[in-house]
Amino acid sequence: MSATTAKREPTVRRATTSKINRRHQIGWLFVLPFLIVFLAFLVAPLLYAGYLSLFTKGLATGTTFAGFDNYTRAFSDPSFRKGLWLVLRFSLVVIPLQLGVALVAALLLDEITGRLASFSRLMIFLPYAVPAVIGALMWGFLYSPSFGPVEQIASLFNVQAPFLLSSGNIFYGLLNIVTWQWSGYYMIIIFAALKSIDSSIYEAARIDGANAFQIALRIKTPLIYSALVLILIFSLIGTLQFFVEPQIVAPIANGSVTPDFTPNIYAFNLAFRYAQFNYASAISFSLGFVVFLAVAVFTFATRKRGGLFS
Amino acid sequence: MRFSKPAALVTGLAAVIGLAACGGGSDEGGTSAAPTKCTNKIVHADAPAVTVWAWYPNMAKVVDNFNNQHTDVQVCWTNAGQGQAEYDKFQTAISAKKGAPDVIMLEAEQLTGFEIQDALVDLAPLGAEKVKANFSEGAWKDVSQGSAVYAIPIDGGPMAMIYRKDIFDKYKITPPTTWDEYAEAAQKLKDAGGPAFGDIGSNVPALVTSLMIQKGAQPFQYDLSDKLNIGIKLDDQATKDVLNYWADLIKKGLVGKEDQFTTDYISGVVGGKYATYVSAAWAPGYLTGQGVGEGDDAGQFAVAPLPQWDESNPVSVNWGGSTFAVTSQSGNKEAAAKVALGLYADDASLEDGWKTQTIFPLNQSVLKSDEFVNAEVEFFDGQTANKDIYIPAENAYSGATYSPFTVYYYAQLQAQMAKIIAGSTTGDQAATDLHKQITDYAKSQGFTVR
Numbered sequence: 155m156s157a158t159t160a161k162r163e164p165t166v167r168r169a170t171t172s173k174i175n176r177r178h179q180i181g182w183l184f185v186l187p188f189l190i191v192f193l194a195f196l197v198a199p200l201l202y203a204g205y206l207s208l209f210t211k212g213l214a215t216g217t218t219f220a221g222f223d224n225y226t227r228a229f230s231d232p233s234f235r236k237g238l239w240l241v242l243r244f245s246l247v248v249i250p251l252q253l254g255v256a257l258v259a260a261l262l263l264d265e266i267t268g269r270l271a272s273f274s275r276l277m278i279f280l281p282y283a284v285p286a287v288i289g290a291l292m293w294g295f296l297y298s299p300s301f302g303p304v305e306q307i308a309s310l311f312n313v314q315a316p317f318l319l320s321s322g323n324i325f326y327g328l329l330n331i332v333t334w335q336w337s338g339y340y341m342i343i344i345f346a347a348l349k350s351i352d353s354s355i356y357e358a359a360r361i362d363g364a365n366a367f368q369i370a371l372r373i374k375t376p377l378i379y380s381a382l383v384l385i386l387i388f389s390l391i392g393t394l395q396f397f398v399e400p401q402i403v404a405p406i407a408n409g410s411v412t413p414d415f416t417p418n419i420y421a422f423n424l425a426f427r428y429a430q431f432n433y434a435s436a437i438s439f440s441l442g443f444v445v446f447l448a449v450a451v452f453t454f455a456t457r458k459r460g461g462l463f464s
Numbered sequence: 465m466r467f468s469k470p471a472a473l474v475t476g477l478a479a480v481i482g483l484a485a486c487g488g489g490s491d492e493g494g495t496s497a498a499p500t501k502c503t504n505k506i507v508h509a510d511a512p513a514v515t516v517w518a519w520y521p522n523m524a525k526v527v528d529n530f531n532n533q534h535t536d537v538q539v540c541w542t543n544a545g546q547g548q549a550e551y552d553k554f555q556t557a558i559s560a561k562k563g564a565p566d567v568i569m570l571e572a573e574q575l576t577g578f579e580i581q582d583a584l585v586d587l588a589p590l591g592a593e594k595v596k597a598n599f600s601e602g603a604w605k606d607v608s609q610g611s612a613v614y615a616i617p618i619d620g621g622p623m624a625m626i627y628r629k630d631i632f633d634k635y636k637i638t639p640p641t642t643w644d645e646y647a648e649a650a651q652k653l654k655d656a657g658g659p660a661f662g663d664i665g666s667n668v669p670a671l672v673t674s675l676m677i678q679k680g681a682q683p684f685q686y687d688l689s690d691k692l693n694i695g696i697k698l699d700d701q702a703t704k705d706v707l708n709y710w711a712d713l714i715k716k717g718l719v720g721k722e723d724q725f726t727t728d729y730i731s732g733v734v735g736g737k738y739a740t741y742v743s744a745a746w747a748p749g750y751l752t753g754q755g756v757g758e759g760d761d762a763g764q765f766a767v768a769p770l771p772q773w774d775e776s777n778p779v780s781v782n783w784g785g786s787t788f789a790v791t792s793q794s795g796n797k798e799a800a801a802k803v804a805l806g807l808y809a810d811d812a813s814l815e816d817g818w819k820t821q822t823i824f825p826l827n828q829s830v831l832k833s834d835e836f837v838n839a840e841v842e843f844f845d846g847q848t849a850n851k852d853i854y855i856p857a858e859n860a861y862s863g864a865t866y867s868p869f870t871v872y873y874y875a876q877l878q879a880q881m882a883k884i885i886a887g888s889t890t891g892d893q894a895a896t897d898l899h900k901q902i903t904d905y906a907k908s909q910g911f912t913v914r
Contacts, residue, residue, distance in 0.1 A: 213580055213868055214692050215910030300728045321886045408723045409666030409882025413875045426552045428872050429581070431559055 207435035217432075224436030233414035234437055238444060241416050244325070245393040245448075251333050252389055253382065256340035261370045263341075264348045275345070282339035290402035293331045294319070298406075319407040324400075331399050336392070340385045347381035348374055383456050387449055394445045397422070417441040502540035507531040509538075512796055514803045517544040517554070518569035518788070521753060522822045526813040530806060537799045539567075539807060547571065551871065557793070558583045566794035567803050570615060571786045572606040573670065573866040578789070579614050579688055580868040585790040586612040590801035595809070603826045605863035607787055609688040615787035618808050619823030621744030622857035623674060623770045623783050629845070630764045631658060631739045639768035643709060646740075646771045650718035653739060662740040663720035663729065664710045666882040669874040671742070674781040676706045677864060679773050684867040685914070694867065694906055695914040699899035707891030711884045721885040730754045734761055742770065744783040745854045748843040749821030763845040767853050780860035785826070824854060831855065869905065876901045 210220040228234050259278050263271055281289065296302050297318045308315035318327030351374065359369050375382075397418040404411035413427070414420040417437060425434035504527045506513060516539050520526065527541045542565070544550045551574060557564035558581055570578065578584050592613040596604060599617055607615040627639060635658050640646040650661030664672075673683065681702035685695030697703075713719045720738055722729045732738060734756050741747065748765075751757060757765060772778045788804040790797060808817065814830050817823040821843065830836050837855065840846040867873055880894040889897070906913050 212908065212910030213577075298728055299722075300731050321882060321888075405667070406723065406726050406728070408721070408885065409878055412879050412882070423875070426556050427548075427875070428869070429555050429559055 203435040203438060206432050207439055209432045211430065211432050213429075220432070224433050225440060227433070228436050228440040231437075233420055234417055234440065237414050237417040237420050238441075240325075241394050241396050244329070244396065245390060248329055248332055248393055249386060249389045251329070252337050252340060253385060255333060255337040256344055256385070257375070257382070259337065259341045260344035260348060261374060263345060264374070265366060265370075275342075278341055279338040281334050282336065284335075286335060286398040287402055289335050290331060290399045293327070293334075294403050294406045297327060317408075319403055319410055321408070321410040324403075324407060324410040328399055328403070331403075332393075332396075335399075336389065340389070343385055344378060344381055347378040351377050383453075386456075387452065390448055390452060391445055394441070394448060417444075501542070503543065504528060504531065504539065504541050506538045506540065508535050511536055511538045512799045513538045513540045514567055514794075514796070514800050515565040516541045516567045516569075516788075516803065516807065517550055517565045519543050519546040519550065520569070520786075520808070520817070520822055521749075522813075522816055522820055525816055526808050529810055529813045530803070533810060534802075534806070537802050539803055548871070554578070554583075554791075555871075562793070564791045564793040566796070566800035567788055567790055567807070569618075569786050570789050571670075571784055572615075572617070572782075573864075573870050575607060575614050575787070575789065576609075576686065576688070576866045576868045577870050579609060580691065583792055584614045585792050585794065585797055585801070586614065587616065587790060587801055587804065588613045590790070590798060591805055592616065592801075595805055598809075598827050598829060600826065600828070600831075600859065600861075602858075602861045602863040606785070612688075615789035616804050616809075617785070617787050617826045619746065619785055619817070620826045620858055620861070621746055621782050621784035622824065622854050622861055623742065623744050623781050624849075624853045624857060625768045625770055626741040626743055626747060626765055627768060628736055628739050628761075628764050629766045631736060632766075634658075637739075639766075640771050641769070642775055643771045643773055647709070647713060647718070650713060651716070654716075654718055659737050659739060660720040661713075661718050661738070662742055663722055663724065663732075663738050664714065664881075664885070665722055665724040665729070666878055666885055667723040667725070669877040669881065671783050672706070672710075672877060672881060674783050675710075675742075676703045678770070678779045678781045679703075679706050680779075681706070682865070683873075684865050686865055686867055692910065692912055693914060694911045696867075696899065696903050696906060698902055699895045703898075704892050704895045707880075707884060707894050709891070711891045711894075714885060715887065725750075730756065736761065736764075744785075745824035745858075746784060746821065748841065748849075749823075752821060752843055757843045766844050766847055767849050769853055769857065778860070780857045780862075782861050782864065785824075824858070826858075831858070867902075867906075869909065872905055873902055876905075 207224050208219065208221060209217050210224060211217045263275055263278075266274075284292075296304060299305050299315070299317045302315075304318075305315045316323055318324070318330070355373060355377075356369055359373055364372065395418050396416045400407075400411045400415050401419055401422075404415075411419070413423040418441065421434045421437040421441070424430045424437060502513075502515075504524060508531070511534070514537060516527070518541065523541060523543065527539050530539050544553050544565075550569070554564060554568060554570075558578070564583070575584070588611060595616065596613075603617045603620060604613075607613055607617055625639065631637075631653075632639070635653050635656050637649050637653060640649045646661070653659070653661050676683065679702040681697070681700055683696070683698050683703070685697075686693075710719070714721050720732065722732065730751075733741065733751065741751075748757070748767075757763075769778075770781070788807055790800040790804050794800040808814065808823075809827065811829070814823075814825050814827055818825050818830060818836060818839075821841075825831060825836070837851050838848060839850050841849040876898055880889065880898050883889040884891065884894055903913050
């Protein structure tokens, strides 16, 4: 018997290996359409931009090889540093704010049931479904000092509403737009995570005497920790690449949105306005490096608490 | 050269996937095969078609006029955006070495920046000399570099002061002839409880530059024949004076500081929020297009010459004004030149242009015609604005010198204006900072700065 097994074993293994191989090949076939698009529209442009960033082009001088000069220039460029500082500050405020709003809304919606709950869920999610361009335009109107509703309400009380897109207030104006736009989306992710929690845990907690508030704080929130980390990373990457909202309100913001407002806007203007594709590529890569660094630091800081990347 | 290969690769892939499917056969400059994507109708399908980017509001009519009158060449027109939006696309096409139209509408101050990149064709050997006599010396100087001619002028922007008669009458103000009087009138209006006397936005760098030049500033000295040398002078007294003048009016609350051309600003103009509008000859057409001068504010506007610094030595300046140029990417430069020379040059188009106030024509055939000279302009309640204000201003305009990096200069001036408006810098400081920024930029681009 043992001899027979020994004899047959290699055959079985060979058969399995070739089956797996064939299955792998079929898998590649399914991946292929994505792979082509991925290579053509992400990897190729990235490599090309990386190549571009090693050169420098002057209007008068033409193109010359610059090595890593563009990168040293980027990190000492006050415009880039200023933009970076703005998005970092913005992240520090907007991420906790978005997360807070999303978490509270999800916890509340998890408690209530019925038709009103699904309606509220839809309403909170709706801003995300409105394209960012339209959302920013809409807020531009709402903020408008001559016919926006904010101003009209303020004028009822004979005061002048602050112009939320002026250079002093634009930080808060944009904060409002971005929070409004994204909180609903994050709320849905948290809500889905909450729904996957086994309800017998709540029952046990209630038997132990926990009230709804304690359940939300001590049981639900820790259990959806990995969803929260995911959201934080999404929102960190998104905020560091801040582009659409400030770009759209720029024409109505009385010069508050400068060409170097955020690193992404700066790169855009450098490339398509000042014809400096090389330096713009270097700025983009530098931003990518900062985003990578921020995410790495963040995941390192949260690794012990379990969840996403452990 | 470095762009061509990967760019072609990416474009090729895009075409395979179908993104460029609508581009059809127009990839080789559009002149070889009939382009499939024109806003207008092609009348003579077998004639070579020339692609044109332009944004004049009455462009559809102008293109039809041209196509009906020409059997040897046809225009295929696209509106690629107004001003900066179009320049961004053109700049990208230049960098990609692909995708530019044959003929493009450009404002005069943008020409040098494209000339230095060899993006425009010298039209002198292609028939430009024949039409030279149609234009004034100043207009022709704006489009030429030495003996080379890079564009055909279409319209100009001689500046004047538009004002509201109802407000001037109500507060008993006479049109100021000097900038000192302008400030005095503004103070008088404010003391009497009237609206803002005017507006200076952060988004009108071309206007601010014109006002600086009026005071005697010469921001740039540049000649393409000496391509690597540029003179920059933005921290001179004239520039500082003009910036300080407006900073002072803003600080005292005498003028508005809203960005111009926005919905908020236009609704302010309609509502009589500003007593004056310092602007160019195309402004009435623009305002009419936005619904100004209709309904309650119909017949309320009048125009006076631009206030001067020194009345005994008046200076006329220009804001805007555009031209047609032929791009070096054009596959059929002769046909393209024919279009650049002939488009918006026939009587019917010119007449439609000035009657709807879409353009202030630079063609002498119109400038000297009785009908144009004596026209009673409806927007100005029948005032003979051309004869009294705009033609003298245009005749006194002597041309200006622009830098090869107008886009960058405007962006920086805009940022300084935003600071002035926010009260966070002075005119002196703004001029000094601007000078340093522009000088540094010029050096980083390889220029020797004088």
